[in-house]
Amino acid sequence: MGKKSRRTKPAKQRMPFVARTFEGLPSEGDWVALREFVPSATALVRLRDGRPVRICSLLPGAGAGLVRPDGEIWVGLQVLHNHGDISRDLAHVVEIARETEPGTPIRMTPPGVGDRLQDLVDPEGGFELELHDGFDWWLVEEDRNSAAAAAALEEANATVAPTTRLTATDSAYVTDMGDHAYLRWIMLHDEGPLLDAFARLRAAGEDAIVEGTTLIGIFRAHGLLVPVWELDGVTADDLDAAVPAFTTRLDEAMASTQELSAAERTARRDLVSRQVTIR
Secondary structure, eight states, X not given: OOOOOOOOOOOOOOOXXXXXXXXXXXXXXXXXXXXXXXXXXXXXXXXXXXXXXEEESOOGGGOSEEEOTTSOEEEESSOSOXXXXXXXXHHHHHHHHHTSOTTEEEOXXXXXXXXXXXXXXXXXXXXXXXXXXXXXXXXXXXXXXXXXHHHHHHXXXXXXXXXXXXXXXXXXXXXXXXXXXXXXXXXXXXXXHHHHHHHHHHHTXXXXXXXXXXXEEEEEETTEEEEEEEESSOOHHHHHHHHHHHHHHHHHHHHOOSOOOHHHHHHHHHHHHTOOEEO
């Protein structure tokens, strides 16, 4: 009897890892913000075929997406699934939605290799962002008289921390947590030069945006650095007024070609040692 044929199954293909998940999309920093910490927001984008898609910070039950009764596709960013390439995951939701009947939630399946959001979304189509005080925008008309829907909405609304987007710069958000308020600013600069710049400012005692702001750390999300300041009596309007001068200081620090001093290297190590990475 001959030996049985031995066949090796081909390895299942996976999308390659991409550090900057949302790079190339309109308003890259805002995608990161809605994915990671903005509680209730929506943004309208357009696909390359002209179809509108509404990007949502969070959907009921942390769902992947749904097709509204009017046929509009909604995609949730704050989800439990992560198959390795978030951009591919979200593109897969759009692909499923295109074949889904209106009024139907989307059940996430393993996406496999395929188009990413950058392949589907029109880069010139804009990112029409709207922040919300709660999740009332979840409801369709027939849900508004439902006791179950009202109870779920009340529970969800109780989790929303008031959030304001600064107007003087891109993708910077003030969140009022009650006892504390924070500014999180997603910056699109390359990590190395940006960390060096913050080290220079920190060593010089110039890392506060305005009096009443304290830089408490920098975390990394989707290939970008996100400095975080704790605020003491500082409003979004105060920050908008101060941001241009701070941006100038930061740009000057990044443009420096001098080697970091001992104090600046210590400041850099301190910032890196407390850095948390979110994917």
